[in-house]
Amino acid sequence: MNRFILTIVASCALCFAGYQWHKSNQEKRIFVQDIKSRTDQYGFLDISDNLPESKRIVIVAPVNCPKAKIADYLATELNKQNIPTTRTNSYNFRQDLNNMSEREINQMIKRAEYVRKMAPPLVIVNGKIKSNPSIEAIKNEWELE
Structure with missing residues:
Protein backbone atom coordinates (compact mmCIF):
# COMPACT_ATOMS: atom_id res chain seq x y z
CA MET A 1 0.00 0.00 0.00
CA ARG A 38 8.94 44.40 -32.50
CA THR A 39 12.28 44.34 -34.33
CA ASP A 40 12.46 46.11 -37.68
CA GLN A 41 14.56 45.38 -40.76
CA TYR A 42 17.57 47.25 -39.34
CA GLY A 43 17.52 45.37 -36.03
CA PHE A 44 16.06 48.16 -33.90
CA LEU A 45 13.65 47.04 -31.20
CA ASP A 46 10.51 49.03 -30.43
CA ILE A 47 10.11 48.65 -26.67
CA SER A 48 8.18 51.75 -25.70
CA ASP A 49 6.62 54.87 -27.10
CA ASN A 50 8.21 56.92 -24.35
CA LEU A 51 11.93 56.45 -24.78
CA PRO A 52 13.95 59.56 -24.00
CA GLU A 53 14.28 62.04 -26.82
CA SER A 54 12.50 59.80 -29.30
CA LYS A 55 12.82 62.44 -32.04
CA ARG A 56 16.61 62.30 -32.11
CA ILE A 57 19.41 59.79 -31.79
CA VAL A 58 20.62 58.97 -28.29
CA ILE A 59 23.76 56.92 -27.78
CA VAL A 60 24.09 55.31 -24.35
CA ALA A 61 27.20 53.81 -22.75
CA PRO A 62 28.64 54.27 -19.27
CA VAL A 63 31.58 56.67 -19.14
CA ASN A 64 34.08 54.13 -17.78
CA CYS A 65 32.83 51.26 -19.96
CA PRO A 66 35.25 49.74 -22.52
CA LYS A 67 32.60 50.47 -25.19
CA ALA A 68 32.48 54.18 -24.31
CA LYS A 69 34.97 54.94 -27.09
CA ILE A 70 32.69 53.29 -29.64
CA ALA A 71 29.77 55.36 -28.35
CA ASP A 72 31.86 58.54 -28.58
CA TYR A 73 32.93 57.65 -32.11
CA LEU A 74 29.34 57.02 -33.23
CA ALA A 75 28.19 60.33 -31.75
CA THR A 76 31.05 62.25 -33.36
CA GLU A 77 30.52 60.70 -36.80
CA LEU A 78 26.77 61.26 -36.79
CA ASN A 79 27.13 64.85 -35.62
CA LYS A 80 29.66 65.47 -38.43
CA GLN A 81 26.93 64.36 -40.85
CA ASN A 82 24.47 66.85 -39.30
CA ILE A 83 22.38 64.13 -37.71
CA PRO A 84 21.23 65.33 -34.26
CA THR A 85 22.82 63.00 -31.75
CA THR A 86 23.11 63.03 -27.98
CA ARG A 87 25.70 60.98 -26.11
CA THR A 88 24.75 59.99 -22.57
CA ASN A 89 25.79 57.49 -19.92
CA SER A 90 22.32 56.37 -18.81
CA TYR A 91 18.74 56.12 -19.99
CA ASN A 92 15.27 55.57 -18.66
CA PHE A 93 11.89 55.17 -20.19
CA ARG A 94 8.40 55.69 -18.90
CA GLN A 95 5.18 54.00 -19.75
CA ASP A 96 1.66 54.85 -18.66
CA LEU A 97 0.47 51.70 -16.93
CA ASN A 98 -3.08 52.88 -16.30
CA ASN A 99 -4.60 51.43 -19.47
CA MET A 100 -2.54 48.25 -19.58
CA SER A 101 -3.49 44.74 -18.56
CA GLU A 102 -1.33 42.75 -16.16
CA ARG A 103 -0.08 40.66 -19.10
CA GLU A 104 0.95 43.79 -21.05
CA ILE A 105 2.73 45.19 -17.99
CA ASN A 106 4.62 41.91 -17.51
CA GLN A 107 5.65 41.88 -21.19
CA MET A 108 6.85 45.47 -20.92
CA ILE A 109 8.90 44.60 -17.82
CA LYS A 110 10.46 41.63 -19.63
CA ARG A 111 11.35 43.86 -22.61
CA ALA A 112 12.94 46.41 -20.26
CA GLU A 113 14.96 43.64 -18.63
CA TYR A 114 15.99 42.38 -22.07
CA VAL A 115 17.22 45.86 -23.01
CA ARG A 116 19.01 46.26 -19.69
CA LYS A 117 21.08 43.16 -20.52
CA MET A 118 22.05 44.40 -24.00
CA ALA A 119 25.72 45.15 -24.57
CA PRO A 120 26.65 48.83 -24.82
CA PRO A 121 26.61 51.08 -26.65
CA LEU A 122 22.85 51.23 -26.95
CA VAL A 123 21.52 53.48 -29.68
CA ILE A 124 18.00 54.88 -29.55
CA VAL A 125 16.60 56.09 -32.88
CA ASN A 126 13.00 57.19 -33.45
CA GLY A 127 11.93 55.56 -30.19
CA LYS A 128 13.61 52.22 -31.04
CA ILE A 129 16.73 50.74 -29.51
CA LYS A 130 19.61 48.55 -30.70
CA SER A 131 22.81 47.28 -29.17
CA ASN A 132 26.05 48.29 -30.89
CA PRO A 133 24.68 49.11 -34.36
CA SER A 134 26.77 50.25 -37.30
CA ILE A 135 26.62 53.84 -38.51
CA GLU A 136 24.83 52.60 -41.64
CA ALA A 137 22.11 50.89 -39.57
CA ILE A 138 21.67 54.06 -37.51
CA LYS A 139 21.39 56.24 -40.61
CA ASN A 140 18.93 53.83 -42.24
CA GLU A 141 16.76 53.80 -39.12
CA TRP A 142 16.95 57.59 -38.87
CA GLU A 143 15.73 57.95 -42.46
CA LEU A 144 12.64 55.80 -41.74
CA GLU A 145 11.05 58.61 -39.71
Whole structure:
Protein backbone atom coordinates (compact mmCIF):
# COMPACT_ATOMS: atom_id res chain seq x y z
CA MET A 1 0.00 0.00 0.00
CA ASN A 2 2.82 2.41 0.89
CA ARG A 3 4.53 1.62 -2.39
CA PHE A 4 1.31 2.39 -4.30
CA ILE A 5 0.87 5.77 -2.55
CA LEU A 6 4.55 6.61 -3.14
CA THR A 7 4.14 5.76 -6.84
CA ILE A 8 1.08 8.02 -7.13
CA VAL A 9 2.84 10.90 -5.32
CA ALA A 10 5.93 10.50 -7.55
CA SER A 11 3.73 10.42 -10.67
CA CYS A 12 1.91 13.57 -9.61
CA ALA A 13 5.23 15.30 -8.89
CA LEU A 14 6.57 14.34 -12.33
CA CYS A 15 3.39 15.56 -14.03
CA PHE A 16 3.58 18.87 -12.17
CA ALA A 17 7.27 19.30 -13.04
CA GLY A 18 6.52 18.53 -16.70
CA TYR A 19 3.71 21.07 -16.72
CA GLN A 20 5.94 23.76 -15.18
CA TRP A 21 8.69 23.02 -17.71
CA HIS A 22 6.22 23.23 -20.59
CA LYS A 23 4.75 26.49 -19.23
CA SER A 24 8.22 28.01 -18.87
CA ASN A 25 9.17 27.04 -22.44
CA GLN A 26 5.92 28.42 -23.78
CA GLU A 27 6.49 31.75 -22.00
CA LYS A 28 10.00 31.93 -23.48
CA ARG A 29 8.66 31.24 -26.99
CA ILE A 30 6.02 33.95 -26.58
CA PHE A 31 8.69 36.41 -25.41
CA VAL A 32 10.98 35.60 -28.34
CA GLN A 33 8.07 36.07 -30.75
CA ASP A 34 7.25 39.40 -29.08
CA ILE A 35 10.85 40.61 -29.50
CA LYS A 36 10.99 39.45 -33.12
CA SER A 37 7.68 41.12 -33.96
CA ARG A 38 8.94 44.40 -32.50
CA THR A 39 12.28 44.34 -34.33
CA ASP A 40 12.46 46.11 -37.68
CA GLN A 41 14.56 45.38 -40.76
CA TYR A 42 17.57 47.25 -39.34
CA GLY A 43 17.52 45.37 -36.03
CA PHE A 44 16.06 48.16 -33.90
CA LEU A 45 13.65 47.04 -31.20
CA ASP A 46 10.51 49.03 -30.43
CA ILE A 47 10.11 48.65 -26.67
CA SER A 48 8.18 51.75 -25.70
CA ASP A 49 6.62 54.87 -27.10
CA ASN A 50 8.21 56.92 -24.35
CA LEU A 51 11.93 56.45 -24.78
CA PRO A 52 13.95 59.56 -24.00
CA GLU A 53 14.28 62.04 -26.82
CA SER A 54 12.50 59.80 -29.30
CA LYS A 55 12.82 62.44 -32.04
CA ARG A 56 16.61 62.30 -32.11
CA ILE A 57 19.41 59.79 -31.79
CA VAL A 58 20.62 58.97 -28.29
CA ILE A 59 23.76 56.92 -27.78
CA VAL A 60 24.09 55.31 -24.35
CA ALA A 61 27.20 53.81 -22.75
CA PRO A 62 28.64 54.27 -19.27
CA VAL A 63 31.58 56.67 -19.14
CA ASN A 64 34.08 54.13 -17.78
CA CYS A 65 32.83 51.26 -19.96
CA PRO A 66 35.25 49.74 -22.52
CA LYS A 67 32.60 50.47 -25.19
CA ALA A 68 32.48 54.18 -24.31
CA LYS A 69 34.97 54.94 -27.09
CA ILE A 70 32.69 53.29 -29.64
CA ALA A 71 29.77 55.36 -28.35
CA ASP A 72 31.86 58.54 -28.58
CA TYR A 73 32.93 57.65 -32.11
CA LEU A 74 29.34 57.02 -33.23
CA ALA A 75 28.19 60.33 -31.75
CA THR A 76 31.05 62.25 -33.36
CA GLU A 77 30.52 60.70 -36.80
CA LEU A 78 26.77 61.26 -36.79
CA ASN A 79 27.13 64.85 -35.62
CA LYS A 80 29.66 65.47 -38.43
CA GLN A 81 26.93 64.36 -40.85
CA ASN A 82 24.47 66.85 -39.30
CA ILE A 83 22.38 64.13 -37.71
CA PRO A 84 21.23 65.33 -34.26
CA THR A 85 22.82 63.00 -31.75
CA THR A 86 23.11 63.03 -27.98
CA ARG A 87 25.70 60.98 -26.11
CA THR A 88 24.75 59.99 -22.57
CA ASN A 89 25.79 57.49 -19.92
CA SER A 90 22.32 56.37 -18.81
CA TYR A 91 18.74 56.12 -19.99
CA ASN A 92 15.27 55.57 -18.66
CA PHE A 93 11.89 55.17 -20.19
CA ARG A 94 8.40 55.69 -18.90
CA GLN A 95 5.18 54.00 -19.75
CA ASP A 96 1.66 54.85 -18.66
CA LEU A 97 0.47 51.70 -16.93
CA ASN A 98 -3.08 52.88 -16.30
CA ASN A 99 -4.60 51.43 -19.47
CA MET A 100 -2.54 48.25 -19.58
CA SER A 101 -3.49 44.74 -18.56
CA GLU A 102 -1.33 42.75 -16.16
CA ARG A 103 -0.08 40.66 -19.10
CA GLU A 104 0.95 43.79 -21.05
CA ILE A 105 2.73 45.19 -17.99
CA ASN A 106 4.62 41.91 -17.51
CA GLN A 107 5.65 41.88 -21.19
CA MET A 108 6.85 45.47 -20.92
CA ILE A 109 8.90 44.60 -17.82
CA LYS A 110 10.46 41.63 -19.63
CA ARG A 111 11.35 43.86 -22.61
CA ALA A 112 12.94 46.41 -20.26
CA GLU A 113 14.96 43.64 -18.63
CA TYR A 114 15.99 42.38 -22.07
CA VAL A 115 17.22 45.86 -23.01
CA ARG A 116 19.01 46.26 -19.69
CA LYS A 117 21.08 43.16 -20.52
CA MET A 118 22.05 44.40 -24.00
CA ALA A 119 25.72 45.15 -24.57
CA PRO A 120 26.65 48.83 -24.82
CA PRO A 121 26.61 51.08 -26.65
CA LEU A 122 22.85 51.23 -26.95
CA VAL A 123 21.52 53.48 -29.68
CA ILE A 124 18.00 54.88 -29.55
CA VAL A 125 16.60 56.09 -32.88
CA ASN A 126 13.00 57.19 -33.45
CA GLY A 127 11.93 55.56 -30.19
CA LYS A 128 13.61 52.22 -31.04
CA ILE A 129 16.73 50.74 -29.51
CA LYS A 130 19.61 48.55 -30.70
CA SER A 131 22.81 47.28 -29.17
CA ASN A 132 26.05 48.29 -30.89
CA PRO A 133 24.68 49.11 -34.36
CA SER A 134 26.77 50.25 -37.30
CA ILE A 135 26.62 53.84 -38.51
CA GLU A 136 24.83 52.60 -41.64
CA ALA A 137 22.11 50.89 -39.57
CA ILE A 138 21.67 54.06 -37.51
CA LYS A 139 21.39 56.24 -40.61
CA ASN A 140 18.93 53.83 -42.24
CA GLU A 141 16.76 53.80 -39.12
CA TRP A 142 16.95 57.59 -38.87
CA GLU A 143 15.73 57.95 -42.46
CA LEU A 144 12.64 55.80 -41.74
CA GLU A 145 11.05 58.61 -39.71
